[in-house]
Amino acid sequence: MLPTEFDNTEDPTHTPAERAAVARRSTLVSVAVNLGLSTGQIAVGVLAASQGLIADGVHSLSDLVADFIVLLASHHGRKDPDLDHPYGHQRFETAATLALGVLLLAVAAGMVLAALNKLEAPHAIARVHVAALWVAGVALIAKESLFRYMLAAAKRVKSGMLVANAWHARSDAASSLVVGVGIAGNLAGYPLLDPVAALIVGIMVGKMGWTFGWDALHDLMDRAVDEEEVLAIRTTLQETPGVRGVHDVRTRKMGDMIIVDAHIEVDADISVEAGHAIAVLARERVVQRHRVLDLMTHIDPWHRPDLDHAQTLQHIVH
Numbered sequence: 001m002l003p004t005e006f007d008n009t010e011d012p013t014h015t016p017a018e019r020a021a022v023a024r025r026s027t028l029v030s031v032a033v034n035l036g037l038s039t040g041q042i043a044v045g046v047l048a049a050s051q052g053l054i055a056d057g058v059h060s061l062s063d064l065v066a067d068f069i070v071l072l073a074s075h076h077g078r079k080d081p082d083l084d085h086p087y088g089h090q091r092f093e094t095a096a097t098l099a100l101g102v103l104l105l106a107v108a109a110g111m112v113l114a115a116l117n118k119l120e121a122p123h124a125i126a127r128v129h130v131a132a133l134w135v136a137g138v139a140l141i142a143k144e145s146l147f148r149y150m151l152a153a154a155k156r157v158k159s160g161m162l163v164a165n166a167w168h169a170r171s172d173a174a175s176s177l178v179v180g181v182g183i184a185g186n187l188a189g190y191p192l193l194d195p196v197a198a199l200i201v202g203i204m205v206g207k208m209g210w211t212f213g214w215d216a217l218h219d220l221m222d223r224a225v226d227e228e229e230v231l232a233i234r235t236t237l238q239e240t241p242g243v244r245g246v247h248d249v250r251t252r253k254m255g256d257m258i259i260v261d262a263h264i265e266v267d268a269d270i271s272v273e274a275g276h277a278i279a280v281l282a283r284e285r286v287v288q289r290h291r292v293l294d295l296m297t298h299i300d301p302w303h304r305p306d307l308d309h310a311q312t313l314q315h316i317v318h
Contacts, residue, residue, distance in 0.1 A: 023162055026153040027067050030169065033146050034063040037139050048129035050186070051118055052179040052197040053136060055111045059175055059205060060139070062107045066165060069096050069103075087293065090255025094219045097164045101213025108206030115199035125191040128183055136180035143173035158291055159256050164212050171208045175201040222252035229258075229290070236286050237262055242270075242278035244302040257293035260286065268301035275299045 041057030044050075081087060118125060147169040154162030182197020224230065230251055237246045245265035252259050264282055266275050279297040286295045 018157060022153050022157045023159060024071060026150050026162065027071050027165070030146060030150060030165065031064060031067045033142055034060045034067065037142060038064065040135055041139060044131055044135045048132035048135075049126040050128040050132040050179075050183055050194055051115065051125075052182040052194045052201070053128075053132045055114065055198040055201050056136070056139060056172075056175055056179045058111065059107060059172055059201065060143075062103060063169070063172065066100050066103060069099050072096070087254055087259065090257050090293065091220065093159065093255040094216050094253070098213055098216035098220070100164055101209045101211070101216060104205050104209025105213065106209075108202045108204075108209055111202030111205065112199060115195045115202060118195035119192065119199070122192055125186075125195060127191060128186045128194060130187060133180060133183045133187065136176055136183055140173055140176040140180060143169055143176055147173055164216075167208065167212075171204055175204055178204070219253045224251045225253060225258055233258075233260060233286055233290055233292065234262075236289050237264060237282050240264075240278065240282040240285055242266055242274070243282060247300075248298075254293050257291055260292050260295045261298075262295065263298045263300050265300045265302040268303070 038057050038060035041053050041060060045053035045057055079085075147166055150162065150166035150169055154166050178200045179197045182193045182195075182200075185193030185197075230249055233251070234246050234249045237243060237249070243264050244267065246262060247265070248261070248263040250261045262282075264279065266278055276299075279299055282297060283295040286292050
């Protein structure tokens with residue numbers, strides 16, 4: 001399962017206001033943590049001559065930019081539908097996730113280039129101060145704690161954008177671990193390990209950025225949700241009173257919500273009004289039980305779904 005995917009559930013859908021409140025609260029916590037860490041890491045990294053710690057500090061600094069992107073996306077994503085955006089603004093979150101991915105790729109490129117430059121001149125690598133190791137340890141604990149807090153909040157409201165930001169924090173924790181090992185190696189008499197650690201951190205950041213960017217790009221191209229969730233929606237439709245069969249269930253992601261098209265089969269001899277009532281009930285049940293923004297239904301006669309609409313049309317015309 002990808003970091004931005006969720007387990008299928010029947011939990012009630014959270015309102016845009018609830019999702020925005022959780023996003024704002026968790027992101028402000030992230031801002032405070034990353035502001036303190038980036039300042040401390042870069043300052044101590046410069047004083048202690050540790051490129052790995054400086055790279056980790058720059059990574060933390062990039063998180064601040066990411067946090068502000070999340071806050072901006074959360075604000076715009078909860079806006080109500082309008083004439084220009086009849087399905088709402090949920091894809092603003094997807095665009096923000098794509099921006100996060102691009103940001104991580106850019107940061108990673110800079111970190112890798114800086115580390116390679118150091119490795120080309122190993123004689124110029126200085127011995128780091130032990131203070132850098134202590135700061136790396138504090139950063140590791142802080143970032144792992146931040147990841148667990150943010151991931152729990154993201155899963156509670158089912159926000160892919162917040163999950164992406166949480167896993168960004170986890171990548172920070174992993175990078176701090178690598179940096180700590182590199183600093184320890186430098187102190188033990190292996191100076192190359194510090195820029196090597198910075199290089200590994202850059203590669204890790206780049207991989208995470210590619211994952212989030214590629215995933216968000218597919219969502220912007222109307223990617224369907226996973227089969228398990230489609231099956232759950234199909235089951236809800238099938239269990240709707242009056243529905244005799246269901247086929248051609250199609251989904252596409254709209255931010256963290258879903259747009260669904262489905263063909264439902266009803267008895268052929270009921271009235272148009274009765275068929276409409278069944279379709280309305282089916283929509284209400286799906287929207288209430290799943291993270292579905294809207295459901296468009298096509299009604300077919302039971303036993304001959306989509307048998308030959310062209311023949312039916314010719315019969316009506318003649």
